[in-house]
Amino acid sequence: MKTQIGYFASLEQYRPMDALEQAIRAEKVGFDSVWVDDHFHPWYHDNAQSAQAWAWMGAALQATKKVFISTCITCPIMRYNPAIVAQTFATLRQMYPGRVGVAVGAGEAMNEVPVTGEWPSVPVRQDMTVEAVKVMRMLWESDKPVTFKGDYFTLDKAFLYTKPDDEVPLYFSGMGPKGAKLAGMYGDHLMTVAAAPSTLKNVTIPKFEEGAREAGKDPSKMEHAMLIWYSVDPDYDKAVEALRFWAGCLVPSMFKYKVYDPKEVQLHANLVHCDTIKENYMCATDAEEMIKEIERFKEAGINHFCLGNSSPDVNFGIDIFKEVIPAVRD
Amino acid sequence: MKTQIGYFASLEQYRPMDALEQAIRAEKVGFDSVWVDDHFHPWYHDNAQSAQAWAWMGAALQATKKVFISTCITCPIMRYNPAIVAQTFATLRQMYPGRVGVAVGAGEAMNEVPVTGEWPSVPVRQDMTVEAVKVMRMLWESDKPVTFKGDYFTLDKAFLYTKPDDEVPLYFSGMGPKGAKLAGMYGDHLMTVAAAPSTLKNVTIPKFEEGAREAGKDPSKMEHAMLIWYSVDPDYDKAVEALRFWAGCLVPSMFKYKVYDPKEVQLHANLVHCDTIKENYMCATDAEEMIKEIERFKEAGINHFCLGNSSPDVNFGIDIFKEVIPAVRD
Numbered sequence: 097m098k099t100q101i102g103y104f105a106s107l108e109q110y111r112p113m114d115a116l117e118q119a120i121r122a123e124k125v126g127f128d129s130v131w132v133d134d135h136f137h138p139w140y141h142d143n144a145q146s147a148q149a150w151a152w153m154g155a156a157l158q159a160t161k162k163v164f165i166s167t168c169i170t171c172p173i174m175r176y177n178p179a180i181v182a183q184t185f186a187t188l189r190q191m192y193p194g195r196v197g198v199a200v201g202a203g204e205a206m207n208e209v210p211v212t213g214e215w216p217s218v219p220v221r222q223d224m225t226v227e228a229v230k231v232m233r234m235l236w237e238s239d240k241p242v243t244f245k246g247d248y249f250t251l252d253k254a255f256l257y258t259k260p261d262d263e264v265p266l267y268f269s270g271m272g273p274k275g276a277k278l279a280g281m282y283g284d285h286l287m288t289v290a291a292a293p294s295t296l297k298n299v300t301i302p303k304f305e306e307g308a309r310e311a312g313k314d315p316s317k318m319e320h321a322m323l324i325w326y327s328v329d330p331d332y333d334k335a336v337e338a339l340r341f342w343a344g345c346l347v348p349s350m351f352k353y354k355v356y357d358p359k360e361v362q363l364h365a366n367l368v369h370c371d372t373i374k375e376n377y378m379c380a381t382d383a384e385e386m387i388k389e390i391e392r393f394k395e396a397g398i399n400h401f402c403l404g405n406s407s408p409d410v411n412f413g414i415d416i417f418k419e420v421i422p423a424v425r426d
Numbered sequence: 427m428k429t430q431i432g433y434f435a436s437l438e439q440y441r442p443m444d445a446l447e448q449a450i451r452a453e454k455v456g457f458d459s460v461w462v463d464d465h466f467h468p469w470y471h472d473n474a475q476s477a478q479a480w481a482w483m484g485a486a487l488q489a490t491k492k493v494f495i496s497t498c499i500t501c502p503i504m505r506y507n508p509a510i511v512a513q514t515f516a517t518l519r520q521m522y523p524g525r526v527g528v529a530v531g532a533g534e535a536m537n538e539v540p541v542t543g544e545w546p547s548v549p550v551r552q553d554m555t556v557e558a559v560k561v562m563r564m565l566w567e568s569d570k571p572v573t574f575k576g577d578y579f580t581l582d583k584a585f586l587y588t589k590p591d592d593e594v595p596l597y598f599s600g601m602g603p604k605g606a607k608l609a610g611m612y613g614d615h616l617m618t619v620a621a622a623p624s625t626l627k628n629v630t631i632p633k634f635e636e637g638a639r640e641a642g643k644d645p646s647k648m649e650h651a652m653l654i655w656y657s658v659d660p661d662y663d664k665a666v667e668a669l670r671f672w673a674g675c676l677v678p679s680m681f682k683y684k685v686y687d688p689k690e691v692q693l694h695a696n697l698v699h700c701d702t703i704k705e706n707y708m709c710a711t712d713a714e715e716m717i718k719e720i721e722r723f724k725e726a727g728i729n730h731f732c733l734g735n736s737s738p739d740v741n742f743g744i745d746i747f748k749e750v751i752p753a754v755r756d
Contacts (some may be wrong), residue, residue, distance in 0.1 A: 098728040107588070108587075110522045111520070111523050111588070112517055112520060112588060113520075116488075116521070119715050136509070136510070136513060136584070137584075137585070137587070138587055144587050145587045145588045146509065146513070146586070146587035146588050147513075147517040147518075147520070147588040148480070148513045148514040148516075148517040148518075148588075150478070150480050150481045150514070151480045151481065151483060151514050151517050151518050151521075152483070152484060152517065152521070153481060153482070153484065154481040154484025154485035154486075154488070155484035155485060155487060155488040155489075155521060156483060156484075157485060158446075158484070158485040158486075158488040159488050165681070175507050175510055176507075176510070177505050177506075177541050177542070178540035179466070179505070179540070180466070180478065180505055180506070180541065181477045183466060183476070183477075184478040184480070184481050186478075187442055187477040187478040187481050188478075188481050190441070190442060190477070190482075191443050191445075191482070191485060192476075209582055210509070210571075210581065210582050210585070211507055211509035211510065211580075211581065211582075212507070212580060213575075213581075213582045226472075241540075241619045243620050248541060250541070250543035251540065251541060251543075251709065252539055252541075253540055253686065253687050254466070254540035254541055254688070254715035255540070256468070256476070256690075257467070257468055257474050257475050257476035257688075258437070258441070258442060258475045258476050258477040258478075286605075295682065297748075303642055356582070356583065356622045357571065357583050358585075376581055395543035399428065408479070415715075
């Protein structure tokens with residue numbers, strides 16, 4: 097499967113219009129895809145944003161020409177009704193044929209608790225996500241009204257009147273072994289986030305492929321996508337520090353417990369050692385180093401990169417890919 | 427207050443990209459605003475569509491230059507979480523300053539039952555809508571996290587990180603006396619739908635103004651907007667019949683009972699007498715007749731028209747407004 101290089105335009109880190117400009121620039125530079133975070137609260141507080149992803153995607157698709165755009169990652173189980181997620185991405189894909197996808201996952205407290213007050217356990221949310229994907233696929237695929245009474249979601253003679261000619265590719269988010277297996281069973285493709293190459297190689301991808309085979313699918317036709325943040329700047333230390341915005345993602349307790357106040361997340365992000373940032377994210381001073389970083393993860397089995405640009409100079413961080421993309425494409 | 431002429435680009439009647447082309451054309455012809463239906467199921471079955479309005483609005487705002495765009499009408503209480511409605515329209519208004527509004531209402535069965543299975547009574551839904559608007563305004567206005575435990579909705583340290591510089595104008599939908607009064611109390615403007623001039627003059631607008639005054643607001647600063655469908659064609663009977671798609675809205679039982687299957691709605695739409703269509707919607711053969719129809723409702727107090735174009739030739743139905751708009755502007 098050929099390697100695809102995608103650009104992650106963050107609505108948490110940048111104002112939505114600035115993220116739109118980045119998407120336009122990324123398409124021109126040659127990125128294969130654009131990805132956008134689907135959040136209510138951001139992973140940092142100071143100078144953060146948190147625009148709504150669907151409305152932004154309509155604008156971004158209209159503002160660009162042919163690049164594929166997907167969310168990364170939409171939680172379809174609490175603040176969103178999965179039938180409305182299905183309706184939205186079917187609408188966008190009918191409007192922009194072949195250019196729209198969705199990535200789904202069991203969610204993060206910071207996006208569900210503030211507006212629902214609830215935060216079920218990981219197993220329950222994984223269960224809900226599987227049922228939500230079932231609801232979405234029934235609506236996408238059915239040519240007549242669907243009635244469904246699930247454990248969590250209900251459809252009563254529901255029918256999508258606006259559908260694309262083909263189906264919306266669904267990336268299923270999987271981090272741990274169970275999540276990766278569910279991704280293989282219920283997703284079209286894997287979406288994982290900033291995992292170490294060894295974990296990808298020995299756990300995430302094998303589990304994903306195991307799930308795919310169990311569901312009777314051919315893993316070789318299913319992408320291994322990964323969201324990871326990068327920062328490139330001639331001043332290496334400056335590049336590393338510019339990734340601070342995303343350091344909260346490296347603190348396990350931010351996922352394990354019901355943490356949903358960005359100020360609390362920022363507190364932890366600011367404690368993370370620079371070495372931890374260097375190990376987990378892509379830091380580089382030039383194109384050559386960037387290429388090496390990407391190769392590191394290519395070897396671990398990633399073939400679709402969703403690269404979150406946290407460079408001190410954002411445009412520098414995009415334009416450098418004029419050199420990087422041709423080098424990392426097979 | 428000056429009269430504004432808005433164009434209602436229907437996502438139920440047209441494919442979303444066709445509705446987008448209409449919006450672009452309407453702006454060029456001189457319409458003051460563009461409105462879009464926010465539905466899950468449509469008011470008719472054959473050849474109907476039902477695209478998701480928010481994603482479409484992002485694309486439409488990006489595709490047009492300065493026209494104001496709003497939904498007409500968003501139900502923020504069941505299939506949508508009101509905090510996400512607030513996030514979405516704050517995002518769009520930050521991206522397109524001064525150009526974005528939202529109209530809210532207590533909903534229609536066809537949009538909530540298919541994806542939630544529930545359909546509370548009118549008074550309960552009106553109550554829910556008032557609380558939803560409270561949630562939306564708290565999020566729009568607060569400069570710090572909001573915690574709120576209402577009868578229906580919860581906020582827990584919720585904060586909108588992406589906000590416009592000014593507030594999103596909120597049109598509150600009111601049809602009957604109670605609804606109109608609630609619109610005055612909790613809305614910035616009134617949004618009503620295809621009411622007879624006498625009802626507007628004697629009930630809807632007085633009740634709206636009564637509610638506004640009770641809430642300490644100046645009614646003279648609040649618009650009276652109305653959604654109404656029109657059809658213009660040299661062949662009058664052809665024009666009338668082309669409104670058949672929307673005839674279901676003229677059948678009271680479609681609102682009174684839990685009707686949510688578009689096939690059932692269509693059955694009733696097809697029973698409606700042409701005279702009933704003529705009385706309730708705007709039918710004309712040329713610009714002059716169209717101007718008279720608009721004047722009829724201007725005299726009844728409507729000063730912002732959201733005109734749903736159901737003309738046999740859609741472009742003819744738009745272009746005729748080059749003549750109509752200058753004539754009906756004060």
